[in-house]
Every structure is written in C-alpha cells, then in structure tokens.
Amino acid sequence: MKISIWLIILFSAVSLAAPAQSQQRKTDSVFNLVKKYFNNKQPDSIYSLAGEKFRKALTPDAFRYVCTNQLFPLGSIKSSSLIAFVNNKDGRYKLVFDATALQLWMNLDDKDKIELFLFQPYKDEVSNKPGPVATTNLMRNQTDKKIDSAVRPYIQKTNAVGVSIGILRNGVISTYNYGETKQGNNKLPGANTLFEIGSITKTFTATLLAYYANDGKVKLSDPITLYLPDSVSVNRELQGITLQMLSNHTSGLPRLPDNLVNHSLDPLNPYRDYRKQDLFAYLQTCKLASKPGEKYAYSNLGVGLLGAILEQVSGKAFEQMVEGVICKPLGMSSTAQHLDLLLKQRFVTVYNENGKETPAWDFGILAPCGSLRSTVNDLLIYAKANMTVANTKLSKAIELTHRSTFDKDIKLGLGWHIIKIGNAEYYFHNGGTYGCSSFLVFNPENKFAVVVLSNCGASIDAVGGEIVKSLQ
Structure with a gap:
C-alpha cells in the first residue's frame, strides 16, 4: 500500500513517449555520468544534470533526501544495461545492486538536460495477450479513444486481468471496463464491481x-x-x-x-x-x-x-x-x-x-x-x-x-x-x-x-x- 509520490511528480511532468531521433547516444552519455555520481554518492552532481522541468518537480533538498534515504542505502550500482530506448527518446536502464535490481527511466530535454528521472522496481518484460481484450468502450469519440490508448498498454499484458475506469467531468460520468473479473470467465467488470x-x-x-x-x-x-x-x-x-x-x-x-x-x-x-x-x-x-x-x-x-x-x-x-x-x-x-x-x-x-x-x-x-x-x-x-x-x-x-x-x-x-x-x-x-x-x-x-x-x-x-x- 505504498505511495511513491516523488516518482508521481516526476512522471507527471512529461509523457513516457515522445517522438525524437538520434538521442540514444546523448542519453547514454548522461546516464554514465549519473551512474558515476551515484556510486560516489554525489546527489548534487546528479542534480546539476537536471533540466528545468525536473527542477520544478523536485527541489535540491528533496532530491538529496530521496538519494540519501531511499537510493544510496541500496549500495553501489554493480552493473547496468540499456533495456529499451522508446521512440528514440526514453531510455530504460536496468541497474543491479548487491541485493536488488531497479530500472531507471530517463530522457533529456531539448538542452540535453535530464527531464524524466524515474526509478521503479525491475521486472522482466511481460508479454502481450495474443488478441485484443474485451471492453465496453465503443470508441465513439476522441475521449473514448484517449481512454483506450491509455489503458491498452496495461490491460494487454498477460499479467493484467480487469480494469474499471470512471471519469467525472463537467457533471457528466463516463465509465469504461476492460478484461475480466476472473481469469477465463469472460465477464467484464462494471462500475459496480468491487475491488x-x-x-x-x-x-x-x-x-x-x-x-x-x-x-x-x-x-x-x-x-x-x-x-x-x-x-x-x-x-x-x-x-x-x-x-x-x-x-x-x-x-x-x-x-x-x-x-x-x-x-x-x-x-x-x-x-x-x-x-x-x-x-x-x-x-x-x-x-x-x-x-x-x-x-x-x-x-x-x-x-x-x-x-x-x-x-x-x-x-x-x-x-x-x-x-x-x-x-x-x-x-x-x-x-x-x-x-x-x-x-x-x-x-x-x-x-x-x-x-x-x-x-x-x-x-x-x-x-x-x-x-x-x-x-x-x-x-x-x-x-x-x-x-x-x-x-x-x-x-x-x-x-x-x-x-x-x-x-x-x-x-x-x-x-x-x-x-x-x-x-x-x-x-x-x-x-x-x-x-x-x-x-x-x-x-x-x-x-x-x-x-x-x-x-x-x-x-x-x-x-x-x-x-x-x-x-x-
């Protein structure tokens, strides 16, 4: 039941997918500096690589606190590898510590400064289901399509089962349901399904x-x-x-x-x-x-x-x-x-x-x-x-x-x-x-x-x- 609010703040500053080209080499170069400063326990040096959006989302003191209390206790980064480079913009790196592994999402702004900097538990890539998951979403308008675009990357994974969504906007309620209430029962959840x-x-x-x-x-x-x-x-x-x-x-x-x-x-x-x-x-x-x-x-x-x-x-x-x-x-x-x-x-x-x-x-x-x-x-x-x-x-x-x-x-x-x-x-x-x-x-x-x-x-x-x- 945890909340990693500092990660939410950083996530909200920028989408994980944005079109760009020829960025991987630059991002890898900045990542190597991050790794060096991390292992030397230099949070201020890492922060010096940050861009405007990053700095607005997290102050130097807050970043220093996260590093000192949550990240540095993991020990040094023993090894690292690039897992994926999404849309030639967003690097996802696997970081191996003594007793655990994390993944780091990172990208750069137009000044080659860190914009996205998101640590998550590392998990092996989950495969996709062979066909589209059932839904109540009729895709009748742009809002329906935006909802579908947001939820499909999640619900199509083999580990996901069912998702229920509710939107309240300008007094109007819209609900969308995907998947199943139980694996294999072919029963869509609804707005009155309990979770x-x-x-x-x-x-x-x-x-x-x-x-x-x-x-x-x-x-x-x-x-x-x-x-x-x-x-x-x-x-x-x-x-x-x-x-x-x-x-x-x-x-x-x-x-x-x-x-x-x-x-x-x-x-x-x-x-x-x-x-x-x-x-x-x-x-x-x-x-x-x-x-x-x-x-x-x-x-x-x-x-x-x-x-x-x-x-x-x-x-x-x-x-x-x-x-x-x-x-x-x-x-x-x-x-x-x-x-x-x-x-x-x-x-x-x-x-x-x-x-x-x-x-x-x-x-x-x-x-x-x-x-x-x-x-x-x-x-x-x-x-x-x-x-x-x-x-x-x-x-x-x-x-x-x-x-x-x-x-x-x-x-x-x-x-x-x-x-x-x-x-x-x-x-x-x-x-x-x-x-x-x-x-x-x-x-x-x-x-x-x-x-x-x-x-x-x-x-x-x-x-x-x-x-x-x-x-x-």
Missing part, C-alpha cells in the same frame, strides 16, 4: 479525523500520548507526535512496525493477524526516523495508529465509523471493509503483479491504512463530494482534509497528497495490495475526477496519469 482500494482508505481515515476534530472530540494538535496506555506513552520518542502528523505522514514513524512479520501467519495476507497488543508492544520501544513534524515519510503504521485512536474516541470500529460518517450520508452502498454475501458476489478475484491468483487482504488493528473495498461508482460519488461545498458536517470535514498541513518539497492536506499535473493542482491518492491497484485524483476547480481500479497488483498509476493528462 480492494488499498491506501485510498487513508483518505477516509483522514476524513474521520477531520469530522471528529470539527465535532470537538479531538484536536489535530493533540499529542498521540493522550490516547495511549501509560505503558506506551512513557516512550519519549512518541511525545512530540500529533494526530495531524499521523495523517500527513510527518510523525517520524516508519512505514511499518518491525514486529509485523513476527505476527503474520500467512505471508500473502500480512496484516490479518496484527492486533492492538502487537501494535502497543512495538510502540513501547520504537525509535523515530526523524523529528516529528519535520519530514514526510509515508507510514502505513501511522495511519493505522490514527484509526485505532479514533476507534477509542468514538467507541466504534473503523468500519462502523466509515459507514456512519461517510458512506451512509453519501449513499455509498458498495464501500466496506467486510463484505456481506451480496457484496461478495460483485467482488473480483485478485491477482499479483505476475498474474497469479492471490488472497484478498484481511486486516486487524491496522485496517484504517488500507482495508476498504469499493467500486468505481462509489468512488466517483466520493470524489464528487470532495469537489462540492455543502453546509453539512461531512462536507466541512472534507473541506478540512484539503487544507495544506505540510509543504516542504511535498504538499499534503490530511490524507491527501496535493500534486501538480500540468498547470493544475490535484488531490491524489493511490493504493496497492498484493492483488489490486487503485488510483483516485480530482481537481475541485475544474470539477474533474478520475478513478482507475485493477484486480492485478501491478501499478495502475501510469494509466491514471495518462488519462488525466490527455483529458484535462
């Missing part, structure tokens, strides 16, 4: 926080130690963390508790057996990676803890809060953590990023970080509510989640990442379980929202990003 939405769940948790803050039951500035047992709150590391910091990923807590794996009885269902006592046992002795409030570091743990605190405040389970505060008022009847028999009939079979069937995830205490299942139709209702001002308690809570709470290299509200795509500002979150991938983005000013759901663990972000750029 795991993973970390988009965090925006629901943020809305609950804002709702109870507006209601006077909590304050965003409350230290979390107010809500923790004495045996946990005595840990000095925790005493500077506020509820707001749990929601905007600036608490200093790590992505996951290091005792999660000790309590996972099923490696394919890692969150299921993690309970409140396990969480508190971890928090009693945990160490922070940074001072609370100073740095962004995405944390499933932090949002899971926030939800546990809100359960204590409200006296209700997470799913009950989501239903009562958000889903019932909005008429979202197909969004839930646990599915009844009728909803189960509309839930997809899920597949890992290699196209192999895998269990859907179950959750214990960390449910507020990624446990919800939903549909394109319900998420479009949710997006519309996020773009509509109303005199209701829920609308006022949603409005509070949009207010900027952190703006150092990365801009965040409560739960939402606030990003630039082209010249427009969007509220964004994605999600990923082992078996599903999700994407939700909206721009309130233009009343424009895009939802993309897949029942494959391979990221759907590139599809969502391309749709936004082609339609905005």
